[in-house]
Amino acid sequence: MANIKLSEDKIQVIKDIAKSFNNQAGEVINVLHQVQGKFGYLPAEVQEVVAHELNIPVSRVYGIVSFYSFFTMNPKGEHPIDICLGTACYVRGAEKVLDAFKRALNVEIGKCTPDGKFSLNTLRCVGACGLAPVAMIGDKVYGRLTPDMVPGILAEYNA
Amino acid sequence: MINLTIDNKPIQVPEGTTILKAARMNGIDIPTLCYFELDGMKFENKPGGCRVCVVEVKGRRNLAPACATDCMEGMEVFTHTARVINARKTVVELILSDHPNDCLQCEKNGDCELQSLTKRLGIKEIPFKGEQSHYRKDSTLSVYRDMDKCVMCRRCETMCNKFQTAGALSGVNRGFQAVVAPAFEQNLGDSSCINCGQCVQVCPVGALTLVDNISDVLKAIADPTKKVIVQTAPAVRVALGEEFGMKPGEIVTGKMAAALRRLGFDKVFDTDWSADLTIMEEGTELLQRLGKALKGEKVALPMFTSCCPAWVAFYEKNFPDLLEYPSTAKSPQGMFGAVAKNYLAPKLGVKREDLVVVSIMPCLAKKSERAREELSVNGDPDVNFVLSTRELAHMIRQCNLNLNDMPEEDFDNPLGQSTGAGVIFGATGGVMEAALRTAYEVHTGKTLPRIDFEETRGFQGIKEATIDFDGFPLKIAVAYSLANARILMEQVRNGNPNGYHFIEVMACPGGCIGGAGQPYHHGNSDIIRKRMEATYREDAGKPIRKSHENPDIIAIYKEYYGEPCGHLSHEQLHTHYFDRSDKIESTK
Numbered sequence: 001m002a003n004i005k006l007s008e009d010k011i012q013v014i015k016d017i018a019k020s021f022n023n024q025a026g027e028v029i030n031v032l033h034q035v036q037g038k039f040g041y042l043p044a045e046v047q048e049v050v051a052h053e054l055n056i057p058v059s060r061v062y063g064i065v066s067f068y069s070f071f072t073m074n075p076k077g078e079h080p081i082d083i084c085l086g087t088a089c090y091v092r093g094a095e096k097v098l099d100a101f102k103r104a105l106n107v108e109i110g111k112c113t114p115d116g117k118f119s120l121n122t123l124r125c126v127g128a129c130g131l132a133p134v135a136m137i138g139d140k141v142y143g144r145l146t147p148d149m150v151p152g153i154l155a156e157y158n159a
Numbered sequence: 160m161i162n163l164t165i166d167n168k169p170i171q172v173p174e175g176t177t178i179l180k181a182a183r184m185n186g187i188d189i190p191t192l193c194y195f196e197l198d199g200m201k202f203e204n205k206p207g208g209c210r211v212c213v214v215e216v217k218g219r220r221n222l223a224p225a226c227a228t229d230c231m232e233g234m235e236v237f238t239h240t241a242r243v244i245n246a247r248k249t250v251v252e253l254i255l256s257d258h259p260n261d262c263l264q265c266e267k268n269g270d271c272e273l274q275s276l277t278k279r280l281g282i283k284e285i286p287f288k289g290e291q292s293h294y295r296k297d298s299t300l301s302v303y304r305d306m307d308k309c310v311m312c313r314r315c316e317t318m319c320n321k322f323q324t325a326g327a328l329s330g331v332n333r334g335f336q337a338v339v340a341p342a343f344e345q346n347l348g349d350s351s352c353i354n355c356g357q358c359v360q361v362c363p364v365g366a367l368t369l370v371d372n373i374s375d376v377l378k379a380i381a382d383p384t385k386k387v388i389v390q391t392a393p394a395v396r397v398a399l400g401e402e403f404g405m406k407p408g409e410i411v412t413g414k415m416a417a418a419l420r421r422l423g424f425d426k427v428f429d430t431d432w433s434a435d436l437t438i439m440e441e442g443t444e445l446l447q448r449l450g451k452a453l454k455g456e457k458v459a460l461p462m463f464t465s466c467c468p469a470w471v472a473f474y475e476k477n478f479p480d481l482l483e484y485p486s487t488a489k490s491p492q493g494m495f496g497a498v499a500k501n502y503l504a505p506k507l508g509v510k511r512e513d514l515v516v517v518s519i520m521p522c523l524a525k526k527s528e529r530a531r532e533e534l535s536v537n538g539d540p541d542v543n544f545v546l547s548t549r550e551l552a553h554m555i556r557q558c559n560l561n562l563n564d565m566p567e568e569d570f571d572n573p574l575g576q577s578t579g580a581g582v583i584f585g586a587t588g589g590v591m592e593a594a595l596r597t598a599y600e601v602h603t604g605k606t607l608p609r610i611d612f613e614e615t616r617g618f619q620g621i622k623e624a625t626i627d628f629d630g631f632p633l634k635i636a637v638a639y640s641l642a643n644a645r646i647l648m649e650q651v652r653n654g655n656p657n658g659y660h661f662i663e664v665m666a667c668p669g670g671c672i673g674g675a676g677q678p679y680h681h682g683n684s685d686i687i688r689k690r691m692e693a694t695y696r697e698d699a700g701k702p703i704r705k706s707h708e709n710p711d712i713i714a715i716y717k718e719y720y721g722e723p724c725g726h727l728s729h730e731q732l733h734t735h736y737f738d739r740s741d742k743i744e745s746t747k
Contacts, residue, residue, distance in 0.1 A: 008745040044343050052743055057326025057351060062342040066331045 004048040011049055013038050018053035025056045028064060032071060040076040069123050077112045077119035079157050081105075084134040086125030093146070094133035098122065100147035101135075104154055117157070163234035172230050179212055179225040182238060189214065189238050190247065190276055192254075193312035194226040195361055198684045199618050200668045201640070204317040204361075209310065210250045211276065214238045222246055248280050256287035258364075259307050265365040266303075270679050272363035273310060294338055299347050300530050301354040301370055301523040301675075306338050309366040315339055315358035323641040323666060325473065327352035351476055351741075353641070355469035355666045356523030356675025361682070369523050369676065372544050373554050379515040379543070380423040386507060387515040388426040389419050390495045390574070393434060394521035394585030394671035395548045397693035401678040401686070402552035403562040408689030410697050413567030418555050419519075420568065426507075429570045430518065431577030433495035434584040434593070437466065438706035439716070440732050441488040441590075442598040443723035445661055449633075459483040461636075461651060461659035464590050466490045468528035469666035471736065473641050478648050479738035487733040491584060492518050492525055493534050496541025497731040498574065502719055511539055518545045521585065521674035524666070533734055547676025576711045579697070579704030586694045587639040587670035588615035588622060591663040595626060595635075596705045603629040610704055616695070618669055618688070621646065623657070637663045639670055 017034045021027035031050055036042050042050075042065050051058035065071040083089075083098045102108070105118050112119040128134050131143025135153075142153060160171050165182050172181040182189050193209040196202065207227035214225045217235035222243060225236075237243065255277065262268050294306035311330070316339050319328040327350040331340045341350035359367045379387050400409040419427045444462065451458040463485040465471055474485065489497065496516050504514045518525060522545075528534070529542040546554065555562060569575070580596055583589030592612045599607055614624035615637050622637040636659050638644045644664040650656060667673045672690040673680070680686040703709060720728045 004741060004743045005746050006743065008747065011743065011745050047342070048741065049743055052741070057320065057329070057342070058741075059326055059329035059331075059340075059342040059350065060320070063329035063331045067333050069333075 004045050006045045014049045025054050041072045078117050080119050082121045082123045082136045085122045088129035089133040092132040096147050097145045100150040161230050165236045176230050178228050181230050189225050195314045195682045204314045206313050215240050255285045266368040267365035300527040303368045308364050314361040318357045324645050325353050353469045353472035354524040354527040360675040375544050385515045386425050386509045389424040389517045390428045390430045391519040392430040397690045398677045407686040408693040414565035417565040417568040426571045428574040430491045431581030432574045434491040434581035435706035435709045435712050437491045438593050438597050439723040441486045442594045461662045464663045467665045468524040470664045475739040479740045482736045489734045515543045519551050521671045521677045523675040573711050578709045579701035580706040582698045585671045586691045588637045591615045591637050597707045634659050635661045639665045
């Protein structure tokens with residue numbers, strides 16, 4: 001068994017979120033969603049504390065985190081970029097858009113730029129197939145993308 | 160009631176019955192892989208994931224998984240049409256396409272459900288070729304994991320989380336990478352695993368197997384400087400015969416003793432003997448605690464039994480605030496080891512390091528228990544090696560012996576003679592009953608009006624009773640499955656509202672008879688029932704059935720230990736527990 005170390009403030013953040021869901025085991029996905037919203041990612045120690053607060057095994061929390069592509073154990077950049085590779089986006093050239101982001105940022109999928117500004121990830125469908133291909137930067141959705149639009153989009157965040 | 164036909168046979172079943180259950184109730188065998196049930200023991204694994212049990216339902220476009228489809232009025236079900244058999248074969252071929260198929264060297268060779276399914280379906284080649292998934296191998300002292308062989312039936316996950324609430328295993332990752340693993344895919348030994356091994360007992364393939372110690376034992380026997388003695392646990396003698404084609408519930412005590420002697424053990428002893436010793440210590444401890452409580456002293460009640468190592472690991476990890484509640488008495492295996500190394504070694508004229516103590520156990524957790532530091536002296540463990548019932552069977556076969564051909568022989572003395580009380584340690588409720596037989600007579604000074612405590616017997620997950628201790632109402636509870644134990648522990652944590660005095664816990668289905676080291680039962684709970692019947696049959700046939708009347712137990716107290724819970728027995732026969740829970744530490 002482990003000794004889990006986490007800063008007092010972070011533990012408090014998790015406790016508050018868990019409490020807002022009445023510490024109910026069935027709310028684990030919602031709790032993880034909000035906790036990731038605060039910290040940007042879900043490292044092992046954070047999952048341990050979530051499990052403790054909801055009184056469920058940490059193996060179950062990890063099972064959920066490792067299953068859903070939305071959850072990540074890697075830190076995200078200040079502006080997380082998610083490229084949709086769902087069927088509709090894929091057939092409309094999402095892979096070329098992804099390559100353009102990779103080239104522009106010089107970063108691999110799942111990784112963060114050295115300055116911590118951008119991280120690059122892929123996901124499957126954000127429910128905006130009409131706008132395919134789609135990418136999200138933070139909460140903002142960009143639709144009908146082409147590779148040549150990428151530098152311009154990134155420039156919005158490099159001000 | 161619902162009327163339907165399966166393979167044109169008209170049948171009637173209660174509403175809510177699945178096609179699989181309806182078929183089985185009517186003698187129609189539909190093959191399954193992930194589905195697993197222990198009837199009457201509150202264990203069912205029904206993820207509907209493998210699709211081996213698909214059947215054709217007239218009027219339905221798709222094939223239906225029999226395990227997860229309820230019977231409907233007027234349904235016409237067909238279990239072996241060409242379409243069904245074709246689909247089943249494809250499903251198994253796909254599973255095999257991501258399986259190592261190294262059956263010849265696999266621990267489960269001959270005992271594998273995927274192997275027998277492949278044979279049953281007549282699969283001769285695997286048409287699907289491609290990448291296979293690979294995972295890091297991992298092992299505790301009890302359980303070996305080779306997830307390359309996992310078929311994602313999730314029986315282990317259900318056992319770990321629902322039956323034991325140990326919470327060590329979970330389905331993790333997605334798609335091709337999906338696997339059952341501990342959190343963060345850490346080592347099982349670093350997780351909340353309690354080494355009960357029930358994941359091994361239910362695994363249909365060779366993904367989860369035991370840690371094999373046969374070669375260690377063979378080496379010790381071959382070493383001329385060592386004297387090797389063996390003890391055999393109560394539950395082994397009612398199950399070992401199954402490995403040699405005998406019917407479940409056959410008692411092979413005498414044949415087993417004979418086989419062990421022929422394997423080269425210098426002395427063949429009985430854990431039933433040390434079970435009697437456990438009763439003396441644990442029963443006395445209970446009476447002492449009750450006496451204190453009656454005088455108004457603050458004392459930890461209810462007292463919990465401490466024979467089951469998976470249970471001990473469970474409360475150390477989950478209930479560190481209640482560590483003073485379990486009895487401090489070592490398990491029968493632990494007591495045997497302590498007596499052997501401290502009392503017997505000088506008698507045999509050997510140094511303790513040169514006496515090798517081997518246990519034959521129905522259990523995989525015992526392999527971890529024996530390695531506990533407090534059960535050793537200066538680095539020399541009281542018990543050197545633990546073999547499961549299955550390993551003993553392997554060893555017997557390896558040495559060209561057949562249990563069926565063995566004569567009936569007795570155990571050696573002085574650690575071989577036991578009572579019926581020692582025998583029933585192997586079944587849920589047995590330790591309780593054995594303790595009651597002795598505690599009652601020691602406490603009241605009277606002979607028990609009836610020796611059989613029916614209220615502690617049977618397969619109910621939690622049993623409760625009030626026993627009249629000559630005017631004092633002794634409240635007891637008996638649980639198997641750690642999910643049930645957890646219910647009782649939560650009650651104790653919340654002030655013990657039912658006023659229990661004594662609680663027995665065993666982790667495995669039906670107690671040690673359903674242990675993870677026993678022959679595979681493949682979900683046939685009748686086998687466990689037969690083992691339990693045999694246990695009580697063996698008890699009933701014993702001339703002495705109360706631990707405190709065992710002449711060798713009386714003798715060892717007279718000669719060596721003095722009295723139960725005395726100074727020397729505290730030193731050798733009792734132990735202590737540790738807080739092994741997860742700690743969350745806040746940093747600045």
